[in-house]
Amino acid sequence: MKTFTLPDLGEGLPDAVVREWHVSEGDTIAAHESLVTVETAKALVEVPAPWGGRVEKLFAAQDQTVNVGEPLVGFAAEDANHEIPATEHSTTTISPGDSVSAEDPSVKETAPPQTRSDSGTVVGKLEQGEAVLGAEQRVAPSRRRPATPKVRALARRLGVDLEKLSTDGSLVTAAQVHAAVGSTPVTEKSAEEKKSPPPVQGVEKTAGVEAVMSPARRAMGLSMSRARDQVAQITLCDDADISSWWGSTPALLRLIRAVQLACTAEPTLNALYENDQLKIQETVNIGLAVDSPRGLYVPVLRDVAGHTDEALLAQVADYKHQARETGIAQSDLQGATILLSNFGAIAGRYATPVVLPPTVAIVGAGRVCQGVVVIDRWPAMRPLLPLSISADHRAVTGGELARFLRAMLHALST
Incomplete structure (x- = not known):
């Protein structure tokens, strides 16, 4: 039996959680077909089969945590006349009788090991060098996901x-x-x-x-440590009078649109700071903080200016469901240009939201409460929405942050 171990998926974490098997024991699968979906660093990643063959054993159950390098799937031993393609860096000569696997660091064999160099092959991709030793055995087609x-x-x-x-x-x-x-x-x-x-x-x-320590929570810890070590944070707070629309429009939708308008008024906060360079972004992609029992997710609402209100609300609802039930795909967690945390939906008025590099700003919205404001020189009770906006002071000046906050106050008050 050939054993395929869990590879390093590039997320910087030592393990992953099995979320969905795409094969069962006894199934025949072709090379590069989807084998299993795992969750690591808050993202769902589909792991492809490194070669084709019959699945003999699944070493992990659904929702079980597997460490990198531990057995994941066992494939039936190759036929005596079956030959495996060599990888780019392999120099070992293999005779037809040898029972070996592709040169992948995540592959183990039950046959005696042979001397070879580590190819460093990325999971799911078998690179063939000049010394091609044979074609992979044809297998029965398997059902594509x-x-x-x-x-x-x-x-x-x-x-x-x-x-x-x-x-x-x-x-x-x-x-x-x-x-x-x-x-x-x-x-x-x-x-x-x-x-x-x-x-x-x-x-x-x-x-x-x-x-206690799901992949999402550990990824959150790594992100917070990076923010602590890299960001010079500054936070400004104020209250927006939302009496003109409160109760008639979803607060989160108004917040998303206010962030969009403020980014147009002060584009410096809709930017990425990488390699000591500030790169202002053309589109507004809002990373929305979503709370879940497994930890904090930050999926991205892409190009909010190009979507209708209904489409944005539907996308938010879909992300919340995925965060609770299935986890969110890796591609949906990448590409944010500014962050938004609506923590007031749970509790709290003001905060110091943490900027996550390479973004340079995060908007925090607190719990709406009744407050006294002056209208035509007379006190009046109005619903107020507390705002707490943090920025990376390495890239954003205090004046730029204040102008951004002023633009949000205006957008939310009209």
């Missing part, structure tokens, strides 16, 4: 059968799932039973440890 993890989570929530939407083998999009609501309903339970193989026997789940 019909959608990305994000779309599969959406389909489970809406009760849509993805198999009926992917008859031609193409990937199903989120728009197709929304369009199919009500036409192909399936229960969430049946969908989960179809996709998940039987539990692996003899594997204990580390539920207690997982609840």
Whole structure:
């Protein structure tokens, strides 16, 4: 049996959590087909098979934590006449009778080890050098996953059968799932039973440890440590009179639009600070802090100016569901140009939100409360929205931060 171990997925964490198996024991899978979805550093990552063959053993159960380098999948031993392509840096001569695997640092063998150099091959990509020793054995075609993890989570929530939407083998999009609501309903339970193989026997789940130090929490710790060591933070606070719209428009939507307008008025805060260079961004991509039992997620609302209010609210709802139930895809956690934390939806009025490099600013919105303001020289009670805006003082001046805050106050008060 050839053993494929969990590779380093480049997230800087020593382990990952198995979230969804795409194969069962006994299945035959082709090289580079999706093997398993794992969660690491808050992101969902699909791990492809390094080669084709029959799956003999799954070493981890769903929701189990696996360390990098530990066994993940066992493949049936290769046929005696089967030959494996050599990798770019391999110099070992292999005879047809040898039972070996591709040159991948995450591959282990039950046969006696042979002397070779480490190829450093990236998981899922087998690079062939000049000394090609043979073609990989043809395997029976396996079922391709019909959608990305994000779309599969959406389909489970809406009760849509993805198999009926992917008859031609193409990937199903989120728009197709929304369009199919009500036409192909399936229960969430049946969908989960179809996709998940039987539990692996003899594997204990580390539920207690997982609840305390999930990948999301550890990634949050690394981000906070980086912010502490790199950012020179400055914070300004003020209250916005929101009596003109309070109770008629979702507060989060107004906040998103206010951040968008303030970035137009003071673009220096919609920027990235990397290698001692301030790079102002053309589009406003808001990283939205989302609370979940597993830790803090910051998915990105891309190009908010180019989306309708309805589309933004739908995207926010989808991210919140993914944070609670499935985790958020890695691509949706990247590309933020400014951050927004609506902590007041839970509690608290003012804060010192932490700037996460390479972004240079974060907007914090507190709990709305009644306060006294002066209207035409007379006191009046009005709903007030507290704002706390932090910026990286290495890249942003106090005047730029104050002008940004003034623009947000104006956008929220009209």
